[in-house]
Amino acid sequence: MKINLKIKRFNPETDKKPHWETYAVEVEPTDRVLDALHDVKWNQDGTLALRRSCAHGVCGSDAMRINGRNMLACKVLIQNIAKDGDTITVEPILGLPVVKDLIVDMEPFFAHYRAVMPYLVNNDPLPANGRERLQSPADRERYDDTTKCILCAACTTSCPSFWARGEYVGPAAIVQAHRFIFDSRDQAAQQRLEILSAQDGVWRCRTAFNCTEACPRGIQVTKAIGEVKEALRTGVIR
Amino acid sequence: MFTPLITTARESLRYRGSGHVLWLLHRVTGLGVVIFLGTHIFGMSMATFNPPLHEAMLAVYKTPLFSVGEIVLAACLIFHAVNGTRIAILELRPALWDKQAVATRWSVIITLILLAPTIAVMAFKSISYYVTHGLK
Known part of the structure; x- marks a missing residue:
């Protein structure tokens, strides 16, 4: 054709x-x-x-x-x-x-990514066997969806709030934060929530759902943002 | 800011997405209601500060163009209220967010159900008014 x-x-x-x-x-x-x-x-x-x-x-x-x-x-x-x-x-x-x-230029996008501490923080001593920190299948399942992100920026650059204000961390960074906030092994959830409750954090999301439609990995991006908002609103991470 | 305001506004109209259309309508209807509110407050305050201007504004409101405008305003209010309720519910219950496509459909259906009798009543009253008083 x-x-x-x-x-x-x-x-x-x-x-x-x-x-x-x-x-x-x-x-x-x-x-x-x-x-x-x-x-x-x-x-x-x-x-x-x-x-x-x-x-x-x-x-x-x-x-x-x-x-x-x-x-x-x-x-x-x-x-x-x-x-x-x-x-x-x-x-x-x-x-x-x-x-x-x-x-x-993807640098502004990656700057937002880095801002949410996209890495595991755990200051406890290593397990006695010196190997990985274990968690239950249910705990792993809790954040499974947001582990799929490939940082393509399709979600962030489909977001009208991001078009209007580039300082907004954007859906991809929130997805990355979600991946660690809800990880039972992580200890820096409160720090990430503080970053995301700032002026250019999650509250700039206007639930247009463009991000969810744009994600090539099928991540429920808007839902993940909603769960972070809920954690901020209730003070409970579940 | 990476993109200027004009680019943002233009691209908001060009982007294709089912949720995006509703987001855009929510913004436009919200803006319409805010503009009306400003005009309304200004008009009512003129009853105290400048009665002749207030009377003149009331006369303008009783023209067919503004009668149509009232119906558009009602449509804006109803859509904004229904869609705003959808957004508020989804904001408070992220667990429901995988049902957003259904919720979006229901927003439109409920808006239309509420809008139909509203338009009928308002149009009937406006037409009756112009039949009785004539066009000025």
Whole structure:
């Protein structure tokens, strides 16, 4: 089948503002949007800049806005979003500075990630056998959903609150905080909750649910944010 | 701030997502109600500070354009109240958040159920008024 790929292009060295360019691409219905982008870059216009690594939905490098919604280009099949002759729009995720074409500067996103202490804090001595700190299957299950995050930024950059205010920590950072706040082995939940109850913490969430829809890993992002809000409201972590 | 206000407003209209539409409507209806409230407070205060202006404003309110505006205002209020209730319930009960798609549908259905008789009554009263008093 033949599709048109309408891509938002921006080269900071030559362009004052972004512009759209359209490429006709021959694809299989079962190809992914990433395959179509590869076709453009490898066979039509080598100047197209995009970021991707594993190309199998694990590394989270190729989050972009496809047909108006944040997705991973490597996880979206052409047949699920277009018919023969259709045009697919592709643009960079919003809210982070565009470096070139579909590549954004992820540093502000990672700064928010680092701000919530995304690591296990436990100051108790190691178990007698010197091996891992054990927890029950039920305790592990409590935060299982939020361990799936691949830091692709699809959720954070789909959030209207983040577009309006980049200082907002954003859904991905809250998901990371949730992963440790509800971990029975962790001892820094209160510190994380204090960070998230600040002006640019969880209370900026307006429950638009864009993050949940955008997550390529199917994480219930808005629910996780809600659970952090509940922990702050009640003072109980359960 | 990474994105200017205009970009945020424009992209809010361009983004595609089922929850996003309701979020956008909630914002727009909230803004509409706030603008009405400001106008209303200003108009009522003029009854004390500038009675002729108050009378003039009341006359403007009794025109077809503002009658339609009243119906739009009622629609804004009803949607904002129903959708706001949905958001409040979900905020307080994160366990229900996997049912948000159902909750979203019910927000729209309840809004329409409340809106239909409201529009009928308001439109009937407005038409009756203009039949009796004529258009000015």
